[in-house]
Amino acid sequence: MASNFDSRIPGGPLDSKWTQHKFNMKLVNPANKRKHSVIVVGTGLAGASAAASMGELGYQVKAFCVHESPRRAHSVAAQGGINAAKNYQNDGDSIFRLFYDTVKGGDFRAREANVYRLAQLSVDIIDQAVAQGVPLAREYGGLLANRSFGGAQVSRTFYARGQTGQQLLLGAYSGMMRQVDGGNVQLYSRREMLDLVMIDGKARGIIVRNLLTGEIESHEADCVVMCTGGYSNVFFLSTNAMACAVTAAWRAHKRGAYFANPCFTQIHPTCIPVHGDLQSKLTLMSESLRNDGRVWVPKNKGDKRAAKDIPEAERDYYLERIYPSFGNLAPRDIASRQAKFRCDEGRGVGETGQAVYLDFSDAIKRLGRDKIAERYGNLFQMYEKITGENPYETPMKIYPAPHYTMGGLWVDYNLMSTIPGLFVAGEANFSDHGANRLGASALMQGLADGYFVVPYTVSDYIANNKVEKVSTSHEAFKAAAEGVRAEISKLMSVKGTRTVDSFHKELGRLMWEHCGMSRNEKGLKEALVQIPKLREAFWSDVRIPGDANEINTELEKACRVADFIELGELMCRDALERKESCGGHFRDEYQTPDNEALRDDQNFCHVAAWEWKGASQPPVRHQEELKFENIKLSARSYK
Amino acid sequence: MADKKINLTLKVWRQRGPKEKGEFKTYEAKNVSTDESFLEMLDQVNENLVKKGEDPIVFDHDCREGICGSCGFMINGDAHGPQKSTTVCQLHMRAFKDGEVLTLEPWRATAFPIQKDLMVDRSALDRIVQSGGFITANTGSAQDANSILIPKTKADEAFESATCIGCGACVASCKNAAAHLFTSAKISHLALLPQGEVEAERRALRMVAQMDAEGFGACTSTGACSASCPKDISLTNIARMNREYLKASINRKEESGGGGDG
Numbered sequence: 028m029a030s031n032f033d034s035r036i037p038g039g040p041l042d043s044k045w046t047q048h049k050f051n052m053k054l055v056n057p058a059n060k061r062k063h064s065v066i067v068v069g070t071g072l073a074g075a076s077a078a079a080s081m082g083e084l085g086y087q088v089k090a091f092c093v094h095e096s097p098r099r100a101h102s103v104a105a106q107g108g109i110n111a112a113k114n115y116q117n118d119g120d121s122i123f124r125l126f127y128d129t130v131k132g133g134d135f136r137a138r139e140a141n142v143y144r145l146a147q148l149s150v151d152i153i154d155q156a157v158a159q160g161v162p163l164a165r166e167y168g169g170l171l172a173n174r175s176f177g178g179a180q181v182s183r184t185f186y187a188r189g190q191t192g193q194q195l196l197l198g199a200y201s202g203m204m205r206q207v208d209g210g211n212v213q214l215y216s217r218r219e220m221l222d223l224v225m226i227d228g229k230a231r232g233i234i235v236r237n238l239l240t241g242e243i244e245s246h247e248a249d250c251v252v253m254c255t256g257g258y259s260n261v262f263f264l265s266t267n268a269m270a271c272a273v274t275a276a277w278r279a280h281k282r283g284a285y286f287a288n289p290c291f292t293q294i295h296p297t298c299i300p301v302h303g304d305l306q307s308k309l310t311l312m313s314e315s316l317r318n319d320g321r322v323w324v325p326k327n328k329g330d331k332r333a334a335k336d337i338p339e340a341e342r343d344y345y346l347e348r349i350y351p352s353f354g355n356l357a358p359r360d361i362a363s364r365q366a367k368f369r370c371d372e373g374r375g376v377g378e379t380g381q382a383v384y385l386d387f388s389d390a391i392k393r394l395g396r397d398k399i400a401e402r403y404g405n406l407f408q409m410y411e412k413i414t415g416e417n418p419y420e421t422p423m424k425i426y427p428a429p430h431y432t433m434g435g436l437w438v439d440y441n442l443m444s445t446i447p448g449l450f451v452a453g454e455a456n457f458s459d460h461g462a463n464r465l466g467a468s469a470l471m472q473g474l475a476d477g478y479f480v481v482p483y484t485v486s487d488y489i490a491n492n493k494v495e496k497v498s499t500s501h502e503a504f505k506a507a508a509e510g511v512r513a514e515i516s517k518l519m520s521v522k523g524t525r526t527v528d529s530f531h532k533e534l535g536r537l538m539w540e541h542c543g544m545s546r547n548e549k550g551l552k553e554a555l556v557q558i559p560k561l562r563e564a565f566w567s568d569v570r571i572p573g574d575a576n577e578i579n580t581e582l583e584k585a586c587r588v589a590d591f592i593e594l595g596e597l598m599c600r601d602a603l604e605r606k607e608s609c610g611g612h613f614r615d616e617y618q619t620p621d622n623e624a625l626r627d628d629q630n631f632c633h634v635a636a637w638e639w640k641g642a643s644q645p646p647v648r649h650q651e652e653l654k655f656e657n658i659k660l661s662a663r664s665y666k
Numbered sequence: 667m668a669d670k671k672i673n674l675t676l677k678v679w680r681q682r683g684p685k686e687k688g689e690f691k692t693y694e695a696k697n698v699s700t701d702e703s704f705l706e707m708l709d710q711v712n713e714n715l716v717k718k719g720e721d722p723i724v725f726d727h728d729c730r731e732g733i734c735g736s737c738g739f740m741i742n743g744d745a746h747g748p749q750k751s752t753t754v755c756q757l758h759m760r761a762f763k764d765g766e767v768l769t770l771e772p773w774r775a776t777a778f779p780i781q782k783d784l785m786v787d788r789s790a791l792d793r794i795v796q797s798g799g800f801i802t803a804n805t806g807s808a809q810d811a812n813s814i815l816i817p818k819t820k821a822d823e824a825f826e827s828a829t830c831i832g833c834g835a836c837v838a839s840c841k842n843a844a845a846h847l848f849t850s851a852k853i854s855h856l857a858l859l860p861q862g863e864v865e866a867e868r869r870a871l872r873m874v875a876q877m878d879a880e881g882f883g884a885c886t887s888t889g890a891c892s893a894s895c896p897k898d899i900s901l902t903n904i905a906r907m908n909r910e911y912l913k914a915s916i917n918r919k920e921e922s923g924g925g926g927d928g
């Protein structure tokens with residue numbers, strides 16, 4: 028086991044751990060900071076905020092992203108909002124309540140100390156964003172506005188109409204661009220990290236492919252911070268952007284970073300349903316819609332009448348019926364599962380029967396069309412563009428879709444992986460959300476990690492470790508670059524008959540069927556037979572036209588799909604080993620009589636962290652036990 | 667809604683690299699569902715090209731939700747195609763008729779060199795932001811978010827300007843390839859907020875200077891930019907930028923060029 032598999036949770040009372048830890052951490056003399064360099068991979072909320080903040084401190088930062096511009100990172104697509112325990116609404120919110128909601132929402136599979144810190148930092152994020160000019164929504168009196176999100180009974184979500192992600196990202200990006208202008212951040216866009224370079228057991232650099240020229244480049248630094256996002260695209264169809272991939276995280280995993288809880292994936296309840304085989308991605312309809320939209324299906328099986336022709340008495344508002352206290356604002360895992368149950372019962376709507384209604388007619392009657400347009404106008408417009416239907420007049424049809432991954436690279440309290448000098452922030456780490464993330468908490472976590480955690484813990488690492496300068500002519504860089512070149516030429520030389528997408532779609536179908544909204548032993552075992560076959564087929568029959576020394580979008584996709592196939596296998600293993608249901612991980616075998624997730628705290632109150640043992644050996648599962656000292660472990664109820 | 671199937675002819679600009687010569691090539695897109703998005707239609711054409719061992723048509727894209735600003739090319743001379751307020755990734759095939767011939771071309775502007783086929787380099791827009799499109803607020807130095815009140819109308823107006831996704835359609839539709847709409851949207855967004863007022867003059871001077879240095883053209887007020895903008899960024903932003911710039915030029919106390927304060 029890596030000696031670095033230690034959560035390093037500081038001692039002391041919960042509410043002073045972080046303050047005390049900050050005081051105990053070593054500082055780097057301001058004059059010395061510019062002699063130290065940090066690589067930041069990814070420029071989403073986590074990466075851009077980390078790069079900006081460390082640039083401000085005076086470190087030499089090199090920031091990498093696969094996009095043409097750092098502003099296009101997938102964080103840009105977040106719609107609904109960001110949580111913070113400001114209690115501006117005086118409705119009983121507090122840091123402890125946000126902490127409590129997050130731990131409970133995650134079905135008691137997250138670390139208390141990390142979650143508490145996250146709740147503490149949430150308030151600073153809003154201050155920082157407003158100071159940067161992020162135009163968050165306001166009331167007529169000029170104060171900031173809030174809305175409610177799932178899994179909470181207070182109104183703590185800050186938002187910028189339906190594009191909170193883009194506005195927060197533009198804030199972090201502008202902070203980073205200011206550092207580019209000042210010379211402390213160097214920007215490397217259209218670069219894809221394909222390996223992590225280790226020297227003397229520490230992360231010292233990365234190998235990237237220049238996506239414009241195909242050149243394999245080596246970059247060195249004192250340490251590496253990975254902020255490369257989540258892996259929902261393992262399902263092929265998801266709400267994630269097309270380039271979202273596990274590649275950076277997976278390559279680091281193969282170099283020794285443990286992968287934690289890979290099977291913890293979030294299936295979001297409100298997405299536009301699949302329309303056909305040629306579909307390339309699924310579109311999210313923000314959870315904020317559940318503030319005013321009511322979810323229902325017909326009471327009778329196979330009722331094919333149009334929604335408006337189904338009388339009130341023949342509608343089943345099932346979330347309101349089953350969860351009277353949270354109603355339509357039940358957490359995501361629960362809302363998704365209930366939608367699936369309804370469709371499995373034959374009460375789904377639309378041509379495919381794989382959809383439920385999200386209906387705004389009551390809210391429009393109550394508040395008027397203008398108010399609804401002000402709140403959700405752009406989402407309604409987006410819905411209409413995609414489906415050709417007008418949600419002001421007919422209810423939206425929605426269905427769950429893969430959306431977010433709670434699993435990711437294992438990190439300690441300092442957000443350092445099991446590889447010394449490799450930090451992981453944002454969705455890429457296994458994060459603070461346990462087995463289910465509450466809405467509007469990913470933006471919060473990405474920015475807390477990037478603005479307020481990583482700059483401190485990286486400084487501490489640099490101050491404590493005498494990292495000698497290395498050059499990219501070091502053997503380790505040469506060997507890693509050679510390895511990447513060899514893999515690319517292997518892919519190019521297959522010259523088979525099938526497209527990359529055809530493999531990706533096949534993997535996606537396997538994962539959705541066997542490792543999606545519900546899982547069971549038989550299906551997972553079946554997937555563990557099928558996926559290795561798919562891997563073999565991929566490596567012997569994939570077809571990549573063109574040349575590796577130029578823009579080659581098929582080659583880019585092939586590198587990502589190769590890693591997704593390996594990850595898919597690990598996800599199924601993890602799901603098979605976790606013989607309980609918790610949050611988004613629902614095993615058919617473990618449920619209560621009324622179909623709720625049945626946890627097994629005796630045997631599974633832990634993080635599963637997987638160690639790569641090479642292609643020919645199965646990975647090894649390690650456990651980090653979770654202790655709940657401030658919240659009582661209890662069955663999660665939203666009834 | 668039940669979909670229909672249509673057939674289209676595509677004339678696509680193919681160009682291997684920035685320095686190579688490009689040309690139009692013709693492709694047939696057959697059996698296209700009207701429920702598909704424009705980019706899904708291109709995916710389908712590309713799948714067939716790859717199966718034949720040919721290079722797929724390269725275009726930039728990522729979110730496919732109209733928010734990342736990656737996508738964008740001309741369809742029959744219109745930036746992002748015929749539908750108003752819509753990026754090409756959100757354009758659906760029900761906007762087209764069976765048998766139509768569509769010409770696809772990359773954005774054309776000196777400041778946006780073509781990388782390959784329909785993909786261009788818009789990093790000039792990043793450099794405009796880098797020159798001053800920010801508020802100097804180091805991490806950790808902020809006061810409570812509610813300590814400065816901002817009237818809702820002001821905040822909403824700033825938000826409208828801030829919705830620009832940096833796609834470059836405004837530049838591509840302008841006969842002078844001017845970047846005034848993009849630049850003015852950023853200048854307005856920040857100038858409208860009390861937090862951004864402090865640096866407003868310096869920002870206007872530096873961003874306008876950078877815009878010129880990148881080789882974007884002059885604005886002759888045709889309004890083609892705003893008409894093609896998928897986010898409906900309004901021309902009043904340009905008027906505000908001109909005012910800010912004029913004011914700053916009169917009060918000019920510092921050089922507009924030179925290094926930043928990091």
Ligand SMILES: Cc1cc2nc3c(=O)[nH]c(=O)nc-3n(C[C@H](O)[C@H](O)[C@H](O)COP(=O)(O)OP(=O)(O)OC[C@H]3O[C@@H](n4cnc5c(N)ncnc54)[C@H](O)[C@@H]3O)c2cc1C
Pocket residue numbers: 068069070071072073074091092093094097100101102103104105106107108109110191192218219220221254255256257266267268271272274275311430431452453454455466467468469470471473
């Ligand atoms: C449609 C949608 C809506 C959402 N809405 C909300 C919401 O309302 N509230 C909320 O809290 N959360 C929301 N989320 C979740 C949230 O947006 C994400 O979890 C979060 O933004 C992730 O940020 P990040 O910085 O970790 O990663 P990302 O923003 O995904 O950034 C990843 C970065 O890494 C780079 N990268 C990746 N791989 C490599 C590589 N190999 N080499 C180099 N660079 C690489 C990318 O270029 C990018 O810059 C939403 C998610 C989706 C999909």
Ligand code: SF4
Pocket residue numbers: 829830831832833834835836837847848851891894895896897898899
């Ligand atoms: S102003 Fe409009 S067209 Fe121009 S870059 Fe911004 S969003 Fe695109």
Ligand code: FES
Pocket residue numbers: 726727728729730731732733734735736737738753754755756
């Ligand atoms: S692909 Fe993101 S805006 Fe079109």
